[in-house]
Amino acid sequence: MRKMLFLMVAIAAVISTPVQAKLRVFACEPEWASLLNELAGDAITVDIATNALQDVHVVEARPSLIAKMRRADLLVCTGAQLEIGWLPQLLRQAGNTKVSAGAGHFMAASQVTTLEKPASIDRSAGDVHPDGNPHVQLDPYRVLAIAKALGARLAELDAANATTYQQRLGDFETRWQAAIKAWEAKAAPLKGKSVIVYHSSWVYLLQWLGMHEIGSLEPKPGVPPTSSHLSSLIDVTKSGGAIAIISAAYQDRRPGEWLSERTSVPAVVLPFTVGGDDQAKDLFGLYDSTIDKLLGALK
Incomplete structure (x- = not known):
């Protein structure tokens, strides 16, 4: 009886204790x-x-x-x-x-x-x-x-x-x-390489890896690519030795693919954030995928 009473008191104490919300x-x-x-x-x-x-x-x-x-x-x-x-x-x-x-x-x-x-x-x-x-x-x-x-x-x-x-x-x-x-050891071959970007989204990545942006598919930040501007990038892409034309997973792939067809420089879609591709399941995967895809462009 005493054990039962003790158990009931204990249960009542647990129930009455407020649970802190997350x-x-x-x-x-x-x-x-x-x-x-x-x-x-x-x-x-x-x-x-x-x-x-x-x-x-x-x-x-x-x-x-x-x-x-x-x-x-x-x-x-x-x-x-x-x-x-x-x-x-x-x-x-x-x-x-x-x-x-x-x-x-x-x-x-x-x-x-x-x-x-x-x-x-x-x-x-x-x-x-x-x-x-x-x-x-x-x-x-x-x-x-x-x-x-x-x-x-x-x-x-x-x-x-x-x-x-x-x-x-x-x-x-x-x-x-x-x-x-x-990452830095793996990405060493990218140092000094140049890319064309879709939007000015990559400055931190490029600075960290020692890479260079030599052109943007957007004529101005936030302004969609135009045919005349894309045409003007053909010589820039070739003469600048770009290894890739990079865009984010959410961006229109067609402008990069258009320029790629005319320059033979690969258009590469990077995840940009977590969830941008199958590999980028978390922050570690985001960087793994980004570096792997940039290195893939070198091949």
Whole structure:
């Protein structure tokens, strides 16, 4: 009887003890959702706004996204005005003050130094980002700096799991540093090589690998390729010794293929973010696939 009474009291205590809800995070892009998984695992719940086959510049503020934003405890996006066309509207409609500013508002590009920050803004130059080029996910050193800042932010918002975040960050850093060394050794043949790009998305990747952009399929950033501009790139591609014409998984492949047919330089589709191809299942796979495909162009 006493054992039964003790058991009933124990069960009642468990039932009456409130279960702490998981931190809920709204990630704008797949690369940050993948990083969150590395740093937190199942300690948090993550909603992702976009996928690798979407142009993140152009996203509809759908009711489903508004609902996800409304219940978020933390917002993790690229920033540097990459999401300027839809994120402010989404925040306004969600009305969630926890993530509109302060500790619940995390912009990855704000944690690092951006490249190509213009001295002045001239909209006639195309889609220019005042805070610099936002595509920081393609530099592994910047990703590590962002990971450290994001790990600290998670611990600040969810002190109960701070030890978990710290341990997972340490594990990620160890694996990531080892991967960087392996990637750099493997990508050594790419150093000094030139490419044609679709959009100004690759500056961090090219700088890291010591490669050069010698032309863009877009006549201006954000302006779709035209036949006259593509024709002007034929000589540039040949004389510049380009090894590839690169585009992201979400971009139209036809302009690159048109130029490839006339120059015999391969058109290569890179994943650009997590989920961009079968190999890019996480951040490690993103870099593995990117380097493998660039090396493939050399052959």
